Amino acid sequence: MTESERTERQRLRPAPLLFEPSQATADPEHFFDLESLEDPRELLARATELTQAFRAATDRSVEFQAMAAAQLADPRRFDRLTAADVAERAEWTEDYAKKMIEFGRSLLDSPGA
Numbered sequence: 162m163t164e165s166e167r168t169e170r171q172r173l174r175p176a177p178l179l180f181e182p183s184q185a186t187a188d189p190e191h192f193f194d195l196e197s198l199e200d201p202r203e204l205l206a207r208a209t210e211l212t213q214a215f216r217a218a219t220d221r222s223v224e225f226q227a228m229a230a231a232q233l234a235d236p237r238r239f240d241r242l243t244a245a246d247v248a249e250r251a252e253w254t255e256d257y258a259k260k261m262i263e264f265g266r267s268l269l270d271s272p273g274a
Contacts, residue, residue, distance in 0.1 A: 224268055226251065230258060231265025 190196055193211055198204040230251065233242045242250070248258035 227261045227265035228268050229265070230261045231263075231269055234262045 193207075195204060195208060195211075198207060230247045232238075233247055233250075234244060235241055244258045244262060245255050247253070247262065248255045251258065251261075253261065
């Protein structure tokens with residue numbers, strides 16, 4: 162990754178997700194305290210911030226899924242899983258599991274992974 166790519170990635174990194182206290186999550190109307198914001202500008206800014214954070218978290222977790230799938234399907238492992246086995250564990254189709262295994266291998270083979 163070049164320095165400009167690293168800088169761009171850091172610049173686009175959204176605010177970290179904060180976990181809500183268990184009491185707050187018990188209320189189905191409560192969502193990261195957004196319902197308490199009255200100023201629409203502030204509500205839009207915070208909701209956008211959360212959207213970006215969730216997207217970044219989703220992207221990162223998919224990368225970790227792919228790396229785990231690739232590791233589980235590694236032919237060098239004595240206990241390796243088939244793509245069908247990985248698909249069953251992750252609740253994917255077998256074709257999607259194959260693509261994720263391939264993606265995971267590319268992530269594991271790239272420097273800095």
